[in-house]
Amino acid sequence: MSKMKIVLCLLSMFFFMAVPVMGQDDEGEDYPQEPIIFTKPVKAVIFSHKTHVEDNGLDCDSCHDEPFEMAAGTAEENDDFNMEALYEGNYCGQCHDGETAFASNKRCTLCHIGVKGYNRLQGSTAPEKEKKGH
Amino acid sequence: MERREFLKLGLKITGVIAGGSILSVVALPEKEARALVDMETYDGSPYNPHYCMVIRQNHCVDCELCKEACVKTNSVPDYGYRTTILEKRLKDPEGREFSSFLPVLCNHCMNPPCVRVCPTKATIKDEKTGIVIMIDHKCIGCKTCMAACPYNARYFNEEKRAIDKCNFCLDTRLSKGKKTTACAEACPANVRVFGDLADRKSEVWKLTHEPDKAIWVLRPETGAKPVIFYRND
Numbered sequence: 001m002s003k004m005k006i007v008l009c010l011l012s013m014f015f016f017m018a019v020p021v022m023g024q025d026d027e028g029e030d031y032p033q034e035p036i037i038f039t040k041p042v043k044a045v046i047f048s049h050k051t052h053v054e055d056n057g058l059d060c061d062s063c064h065d066e067p068f069e070m071a072a073g074t075a076e077e078n079d080d081f082n083m084e085a086l087y088e089g090n091y092c093g094q095c096h097d098g099e100t101a102f103a104s105n106k107r108c109t110l111c112h113i114g115v116k117g118y119n120r121l122q123g124s125t126a127p128e129k130e131k132k133g134h
Numbered sequence: 135m136e137r138r139e140f141l142k143l144g145l146k147i148t149g150v151i152a153g154g155s156i157l158s159v160v161a162l163p164e165k166e167a168r169a170l171v172d173m174e175t176y177d178g179s180p181y182n183p184h185y186c187m188v189i190r191q192n193h194c195v196d197c198e199l200c201k202e203a204c205v206k207t208n209s210v211p212d213y214g215y216r217t218t219i220l221e222k223r224l225k226d227p228e229g230r231e232f233s234s235f236l237p238v239l240c241n242h243c244m245n246p247p248c249v250r251v252c253p254t255k256a257t258i259k260d261e262k263t264g265i266v267i268m269i270d271h272k273c274i275g276c277k278t279c280m281a282a283c284p285y286n287a288r289y290f291n292e293e294k295r296a297i298d299k300c301n302f303c304l305d306t307r308l309s310k311g312k313k314t315t316a317c318a319e320a321c322p323a324n325v326r327v328f329g330d331l332a333d334r335k336s337e338v339w340k341l342t343h344e345p346d347k348a349i350w351v352l353r354p355e356t357g358a359k360p361v362i363f364y365r366n367d
Binding site: 041042043107108109110112113114115116117 | 192193195196197198199219221226230232233234235322
């Protein structure tokens with residue numbers, strides 16, 4: 001019986017220790033949990049707030065309202081929202097310059113998920129139009 | 135202990151090779167070191183212009199504007215394709231998933247298996263350009279060419295009642311004076327470079343003959359000798 005008590009004691013300790021750790025997430029600033037998907041000028045580019053905030057320690061001020069407005073899709077409406085602008089240090093290129101973060105002309109498909117990636121995210125259950133074999 | 139030392143030594147050597155400095159360790163003839171495909175075997179081809187395509191594979195982001203342009207230009211139905219993009223899912227060292235995209239189309243082979251098997255000579259290699267073309271009215275729809283093609287580049291077009299495939303936009307664009315295919319023109323990343331391999335001043339010739347760039351083709355073991363060349367930058 002005493003063993004059971006010890007086990008229970010340890011379990012409850014773990015439980016109470018875990019609570020404040022779990023609570024930290026709630027205290028953090030709010031950001032969209034779902035990835036942002038850009039479809040202009042090409043389909044499609046993925047941006048994850050989670051990766052940038054949690055893994056890389058950025059906060060809202062890092063990107064808002066410069067270079068990106070809070071409202072999703074605003075940058076997409078600009079004619080200069082393209083790779084050329086990124087290479088010149090605008091938009092994502094402000095950090096993705098090869099020093100702060102990986103350069104904009106490297107690792108293309110980490111962000112460019114393509115039409116296939118877009119369809120995957122949409123949970124498209126439509127059958128593949130392409131014939132897989134003969 | 136001796137065995138361990140020996141294995142360590144082996145690791146060191148293979149490490150050097152994996153690091154890409156094999157050329158300095160083993161003296162390879164320049165030709166072999168230069169490319170996975172020996173471009174010299176394409177010299178002296180009977181075609182002029184000899185149309186081909188160089189695909190800078192790692193620049194493809196699967197935007198599929200090439201597919202859209204092809205469908206529009208060549209009236210491709212939704213149950214078939216003349217060109218498409220294949221995808222392979224990979225993981226980077228940090229465990230994040232990403233894709234590698236591979237544009238594919240008819241390889242306009244020098245030794246085309248489809249042409250060899252066609253019982254009615256409905257698919258032939260154009261004598262001037264080397265483009266593998268269809269003569270629709272000769273096609274009986276037996277689909278033997280589909281089975282023979284190593285690249286899955288053919289489909290049966292219900293409306294034409296014939297096999298359909300990429301012909302480098304020969305009828306829809308090249309014959310009308312345009313210099314490139316619809317897919318190459320539509321590509322925003324310049325992944326598809328179309329041109330004349332017989333012209334040593336062309337971009338495709340230059341891209342396939344840079345001494346330090348590896349060129350590869352799909353399924354070289356078939357001996358079909360394709361003219362869709364792939365490279366990375």
